[in-house]
Amino acid sequence: MPAYKLTYFNGRGTAEIVRLVFAAAGISYEDVRLEQDKWPELKPKTPMGQVPILEVDGTMLCQSNSIARYVAKQAGLAGKTPMEQARVDMVMDVMDDMGKKGNAVFWEKDEETKAEKKKEYEETFLPQFFTCVNKLVGDSGHFVGDELTLADITYFNTTNLVGNYFKLPNMEEFSGLKKVTEHVTSNPGIAKWLKERPETPF
């Protein structure tokens, strides 16, 4: 089994999806949390000047979704066939879009514009978005097939992160998404991680 070393800042952010997949997969890894003053030294050594990075077999991977998919494949959590895998990827992409839109609002510099965009994101975008994504959940309560995949975990993680800053709509209305969340949070590895993970500002 290769040694895995994940490096990010001391927070959930874009590394958390990887940590959740490691937890669900039951694969151990070194969870390195960088102090801000150590980052300038590491930055030029990374492929894109960004974290998270995963070091494995003497190579460095970047881009959280790429890393998450790589780890998920080790444990059969990325979809069993190319079509299932494509469906997992589709859900990851659409959640990525939701996260990026939220990020854009978060980083808006003008206070008045930010308040407007936050309201639009919460009151218009999110309800429409969750309505659409809810339709992608199967009767099994999973996005793909009838087992946990990276699609379910990505949905849970992005919604969880977005919900820390934005007001989510009433999620009780989305019965499919509710089932996905239950499946994810009751996965033994993930449940343990959610209890044990450090409390951080982001």
Add this chain to the structure above:
Amino acid sequence: MPTYKLTYLEFQGLAEPARLLFAAGGMKYEDVRLKREQWLELKPRSPTGHLPILEVDGTVIGESRAVWRLIAKEVGMAGKTLLEQARADMIVDSIFGDLTPDLAFFWEEDENKKKELKQKFVEKTLPTLARFEKLASAEGYFVGNSMSWADVYCFYFIDVVNKLIPGEHLKGYASLKRVVDNVSSNPGIAKWLKARPETPF
């Protein structure tokens, strides 16, 4: 052999990497190009409300990267090992996430803002190609020693930049020039580049 139906608008746009990959693999597919009104009618029935979509024997997949990756696998260009696949993914994600969004200047309606964003793209975004120069091999491959969808997507990005901002953007980037050459001289892709409809983006 499965049947493939790719649906997009009447542009190269986000469907073009898919078309390039099909061409590289010499695979037949139905290349559906919708008018805007036709898309708006189909949209509520699409998986995620976005184009392109790919139907494989009737099963529909949405979201561009998911579509491109699926086709890459079908044509054997997704990477040979899990690590190679992750490397291809990270190259595509980096270009898609960090560089491509800044092309939005093209659609900016305010002329002053458009000029500003275009300048920002040239001065701040394009120089980040230097990172990709380091990651491409001297032979012109991002992954291993054969063409992958990472190379094809990089080619696509440079192609779009050349279209929107004519100029020599790969000056000093010998490896990236090799990537572009390898892709454009792939027999299937070369044939497609000659035959494909030219569109504004």
